[in-house]
Amino acid sequence: MALHPRVAAAPAGTPTNISQGSKTKGGIGESTLRPDGTLKVTGEFAYSSDMWHEDMLWGHTLRSTVAHAEIKSIDIGEAVAMPGVYAVLTYDDLPTEVKNYGLEIQDTPVLAHGRVRHHGEPVALVAADHPETARRAAAKIKIEYVELPVITDEASATAPGAILIHEGRDDHHIGHVPHPNIVHRQPIIRGDADEAAGRADVIVKGEYTFGMQDQAFLGPESGLAVPSEDGGVELYVATQWLHSDLRQIAPVLGLPEDKVRMTLSGVGGAFGGREDLSMQIHACLLALRTGKPVKIVYNRFESFFGHVHRHPAKLYYEHGATKDGKLTHMKCRIVLDGGAYASASPAVVGNAASLSVGPYVIDDVDIEALALYSNNPPCGAMRGFGAVQACFAYEAQMDKVAAKLGIDPVEFRQLNAMEQGALLPTGQTVDSPAPVAELLRRVKARPLPPEQQWLAAGEEADVRALPGGLSNTTHGEGVVRGVGYAVGIKNVGFSEGFDDYSTARVRMEVVGGEPVATVHTAMAEVGQGGVTVHAQIARTELGVTQVTIQPADTQVGSAGSTSASRQTYVTGGAVKHTCENVREKVLEIGRRKFGSYHPAWATAELLLEGGKVVTDGGEVLADLVDVLEDEAVDLELEWRHRPTEAFDLHTGQGNGHVQYSFAAHRAVVEVDTELGLVKVIELACAQDVGKALNPLSVVGQIQGGTTQGLGVAVMEEIIIDPKTAKVRNPSFTDYLIPTILDTPTIPVDVLELADDHAPYGLRGVGEAPTLSSTPAVLAAIRNATGLELNRTPVRPEHLTGT
Amino acid sequence: MRVNFTVNGRQQEADDVWEGESLLYVLRERMGLPGSKNACEQGECGSCTVRLDGVLVCSCLVAAGQVEGREVVTVEGLADYAKQRAEHGGCATGACGTTLDQAKQWEARPSDGRTGEQSELSPIQQAFIDAGAVQCGFCTPGLLVAADELLERNAEPSDADIREALSGNLCRCTGYEKILDAVRLAAARQEEAV
Numbered sequence: 002m003a004l005h006p007r008v009a010a011a012p013a014g015t016p017t018n019i020s021q022g023s024k025t026k027g028g029i030g031e032s033t034l035r036p037d038g039t040l041k042v043t044g045e046f047a048y049s050s051d052m053w054h055e056d057m058l059w060g061h062t063l064r065s066t067v068a069h070a071e072i073k074s075i076d077i078g079e080a081v082a083m084p085g086v087y088a089v090l091t092y093d094d095l096p097t098e099v100k101n102y103g104l105e106i107q108d109t110p111v112l113a114h115g116r117v118r119h120h121g122e123p124v125a126l127v128a129a130d131h132p133e134t135a136r137r138a139a140a141k142i143k144i145e146y147v148e149l150p151v152i153t154d155e156a157s158a159t160a161p162g163a164i165l166i167h168e169g170r171d172d173h174h175i176g177h178v179p180h181p182n183i184v185h186r187q188p189i190i191r192g193d194a195d196e197a198a199g200r201a202d203v204i205v206k207g208e209y210t211f212g213m214q215d216q217a218f219l220g221p222e223s224g225l226a227v228p229s230e231d232g233g234v235e236l237y238v239a240t241q242w243l244h245s246d247l248r249q250i251a252p253v254l255g256l257p258e259d260k261v262r263m264t265l266s267g268v269g270g271a272f273g274g275r276e277d278l279s280m281q282i283h284a285c286l287l288a289l290r291t292g293k294p295v296k297i298v299y300n301r302f303e304s305f306f307g308h309v310h311r312h313p314a315k316l317y318y319e320h321g322a323t324k325d326g327k328l329t330h331m332k333c334r335i336v337l338d339g340g341a342y343a344s345a346s347p348a349v350v351g352n353a354a355s356l357s358v359g360p361y362v363i364d365d366v367d368i369e370a371l372a373l374y375s376n377n378p379p380c381g382a383m384r385g386f387g388a389v390q391a392c393f394a395y396e397a398q399m400d401k402v403a404a405k406l407g408i409d410p411v412e413f414r415q416l417n418a419m420e421q422g423a424l425l426p427t428g429q430t431v432d433s434p435a436p437v438a439e440l441l442r443r444v445k446a447r448p449l450p451p452e453q454q455w456l457a458a459g460e461e462a463d464v465r466a467l468p469g470g471l472s473n474t475t476h477g478e479g480v481v482r483g484v485g486y487a488v489g490i491k492n493v494g495f496s497e498g499f500d501d502y503s504t505a506r507v508r509m510e511v512v513g514g515e516p517v518a519t520v521h522t523a524m525a526e527v528g529q530g531g532v533t534v535h536a537q538i539a540r541t542e543l544g545v546t547q548v549t550i551q552p553a554d555t556q557v558g559s560a561g562s563t564s565a566s567r568q569t570y571v572t573g574g575a576v577k578h579t580c581e582n583v584r585e586k587v588l589e590i591g592r593r594k595f596g597s598y599h600p601a602w603a604t605a606e607l608l609l610e611g612g613k614v615v616t617d618g619g620e621v622l623a624d625l626v627d628v629l630e631d632e633a634v635d636l637e638l639e640w641r642h643r644p645t646e647a648f649d650l651h652t653g654q655g656n657g658h659v660q661y662s663f664a665a666h667r668a669v670v671e672v673d674t675e676l677g678l679v680k681v682i683e684l685a686c687a688q689d690v691g692k693a694l695n696p697l698s699v700v701g702q703i704q705g706g707t708t709q710g711l712g713v714a715v716m717e718e719i720i721i722d723p724k725t726a727k728v729r730n731p732s733f734t735d736y737l738i739p740t741i742l743d744t745p746t747i748p749v750d751v752l753e754l755a756d757d758h759a760p761y762g763l764r765g766v767g768e769a770p771t772l773s774s775t776p777a778v779l780a781a782i783r784n785a786t787g788l789e790l791n792r793t794p795v796r797p798e799h800l801t802g803t
Numbered sequence: 804m805r806v807n808f809t810v811n812g813r814q815q816e817a818d819d820v821w822e823g824e825s826l827l828y829v830l831r832e833r834m835g836l837p838g839s840k841n842a843c844e845q846g847e848c849g850s851c852t853v854r855l856d857g858v859l860v861c862s863c864l865v866a867a868g869q870v871e872g873r874e875v876v877t878v879e880g881l882a883d884y885a886k887q888r889a890e891h892g893g894c895a896t897g898a899c900g901t902t903l904d905q906a907k908q909w910e911a912r913p914s915d916g917r918t919g920e921q922s923e924l925s926p927i928q929q930a931f932i933d934a935g936a937v938q939c940g941f942c943t944p945g946l947l948v949a950a951d952e953l954l955e956r957n958a959e960p961s962d963a964d965i966r967e968a969l970s971g972n973l974c975r976c977t978g979y980e981k982i983l984d985a986v987r988l989a990a991a992r993q994e995e996a997v
């Protein structure tokens with residue numbers, strides 16, 4: 002046995018302070034840089050649309066041109082006959098009895114059969130040797146539709162005699178919904194709202210509309226399916242959850258899960274839009290049919306049809322308050338439009354209902370949230386997941402109540418702000434810090450951007466800073482400024498009893514004379530920086546500098562979804578947990594080898610730091626290299642956060658959530674009231690992150706989330722023709738996302754109040770800032786214009802009354 | 804049809820190009836240079852931005868045939884391009900006093916056989932990493948080409964200049980603040996180096 006020279010020199014049994022251990026560089030709390038940064042700036046990082054295979058074919062999807070129709074016939078004759086076409090598939094070509102898929106309810110057809118339920122639904126597939134050939138062949142497929150009336154809102158969905166979007170539903174929600182065209186409904190009753198309303202000095206009612214937002218990630222849906230020799234298939238794809246995809250793909254292909262091998266390829270953003278399948282099954286079907294690798298890449302037009310969107314919503318709210326500014330009660334009804342297929346609608350309903358009251362203490366509530374089935378495009382997960390729509394409405398209400406009482410809107414919120422120990426309407430206790438009042442205080446205390454530069458600067462004013470910018474529509478005349486505030490609460494992780502676990506495999510060994518850790522998880526890195534954080538956790542726990550992050554694939558257990566702000570918590574937790582167990586194993590080896598030379602091996606708390614085994618007193622016991630020699634420690638373990646429970650179907654009571662995150666915003670806007678143009682000048686955010694594992698990425702996430710909230714406040718909306726349920730603007734020309742000119746400076750104030758239940762005390766970060774930035778911008782525009790503005794996005798016509 | 808052109812200093816020849824193919828498609832699918840990204844293929848997002856004879860273009864809007872005999876620089880060649888510029892103490896486009904003909908004289912070394920890890924980065928590439936301006940990174944190649952061109956013609960851009968120059972490049976992840984930081988950082992480092 003090779004001994005550590007210094008340890009060997011020390012007389013056994015004598016505790017000696019040999020030398021001080023050094024903290025490992027690049028651990029948690031540092032702003033270490035992304036491991037994939039260099040590849041991404043040189044263009045060498047392989048995104049899913051960059052995949053290439055010799056002899057590969059290109060797949061294309063033919064999509065429905067109408068929203069609701071019976072399919073009378075499909076004629077593929079001309080398409081098949083085209084030179085360069087290898088396969089044309091319709092519903093009849095599906096290989097097994099399983100022809101639908103879905104996240105929770107398997108109601109989504111792989112290819113439409115008998116009926117199409119929304120504009121853009123996939124009807125047929127083509128594989129050809131050039132993408133343009135595939136597109137042209139698809140255009141040659143003849144489909145005869147018999148159009149049906151469209152269901153586009155609550156009234157048409159529940160009207161007597163309304164056509165059922167899904168005949169013969171047999172999912173587990175059907176027994177609890179008032180109408181089969183309602184996917185899921187969740188009431189929450191606590192206290193007695195009617196009785197409490199009697200104590201109110203003011204009562205404020207409001208009706209709000211939230212438009213359909215798109216995730217608009219830049220990297221299109223894409224991937225490559227390669228048939229393998231054993232009859233299975235390998236799929237390289239951009240997704241948020243490999244194992245969830247696998248669970249849905251394998252049955253439709255008629256393959257056991259181990260014959261569908263999935264590897265994550267580079268993901269160009271996700272924001273919830275990659276939780277559902279898009280081209281995955283289609284590419285596999287074409288590859289298995291043709292025996293050749295098949296690549297599918299959506300163009301932007303198809304991307305707008307290829308993924309679910311954020312639920313548009315109608316929200317009806319009533320709040321009461323006493324003269325001294327205390328909220329008495331809240332009643333609300335939230336109607337979400339889930340579109341043609343269920344996707345994540347049931348969970349979105351649970352979120353919207355349970356977070357509908359916001360970060361405020363209101364004992365008496367009467368809440369109802371539901372999601373409709375309609376012929377609109379399917380809606381599912383998007384950053385903020387049900388909490389966003391509610392926040393837009395309750396924050397507008399807070400301003401209205403405050404105004405009616407003549408109390409400053411921030412002060413009014415602070416008066417009613419929840420704190421640690423507060424009860425949610427579900428009866429669940431918020432058992433970690435809830436610094437709602439403090440976050441508001443912080444954004445309010447920040448100095449305002451200098452008043453109206455454009456006036457002070459006179460002719461010198463840079464038009465680029467004005468609403469309308471270089472269009473040169475104003476030099477300051479007709480421009481007014483406003484300031485608005487908002488705060489929000491978002492749950493972290495999957496709720497309502499979901500087994501929300503993650504798996505990590507960690508290996509530690511000596512490579513090239515250095516201790517090296519290898520971390521393997523199935524976590525989808527979608528841009529959020531999980532890979533950076535996993536390496537930081539491994540360094541912190543294992544005391545090594547060198548950490549290799551293995552590509553995510555289905556060779557390792559599930560990591561759950563990269564969504565719900567959960568990955569750093571849950572997969573980060575799994576990496577931490579596995580590292581701790583690897584550390585124990587390493588220490589066991591150390592004890593076996595060196596235990597007899599130093600009593601600290603048995604008695605002291607031991608850590609791995611700077612490539613060494615050290616005591617908590619800082620005494621170095623051995624080099625990891627000498628402990629491990631040619632042994633490797635390799636463990637794969639699952640980790641779970643504390644369990645949650647389902648909400649009661651009638652009262653909504655239950656400990657449904659794991660953790661909460663809070664963010665507050667102050668928006669400063671300037672509005673050209675003549676043209677209805679808005680320029681957001683500043684959008685300051687304060688957020689509690691529990692513990693910033695990587696401060697640089699935390700701030701980046703907050704700024705990104707803030708900008709998506711800004712987008713839906715003033716420009717982002719998928720517009721559906723109410724008569725035909727067709728999408729009117731499936732392009733970046735017509736669906737606008739904020740450019741660098743639309744985005745103001747976003748100062749971020751990060752609080753770190755640890756949540757004792759979470760790994761390192763961290764809190765999920767990604768979503769909370771998306772909640773409050775929208776209502777803050779709306780509040781600022783109202784403040785500037787005096788208009789009521791109960792709908793988002795705000796368009797010029799709403800501001801000019803035209 | 805056959806198209807002959809220069810990409811990142813290397814003479815290229817693409818055969819069997821269909822008349823409707825874009826420069827972006829030829830670069831990505833025929834040249835094996837997928838660095839330029841395909842986010843909208845409609846000229847709206849700037850992810851596919853390259854320089855054509857020194858001028859910024861959306862390569863998705865350029866028909867492959869239009870590049871016959873011309874010079875293209877993509878993100879893959881950006882480091883060499885910036886290096887060459889630094890060594891020759893000028894810029895490669897007409898915008899800052901160099902004629903188009905001079906620009907055409909520019910020649911980069913081919914960049915084969917290098918992995919990302921070993922690459923020498925241009926100042927703007929390094930600044931994007933250091934400032935945390937890369938998240939999913941899909942917008943990054945286009946932004947880098949555009950930001951490098953900005954710094955070439957304007958060594959000390961104001962925030963308004965940066966916003967104006969990058970307004971054709973969408974980013975969905977970052978909120979742009981760190982992209983501004985990166986351009987400021989690259990400009991400051993450039994200043995220091997002079």
Ligand code: FES
Nearest residue numbers: 844846849851863
């Ligand atoms: S891909 Fe060319 S501008 Fe978007």
Ligand code: FES
Nearest residue numbers: 939940974975976
């Ligand atoms: S970093 Fe993802 S689009 Fe910009």
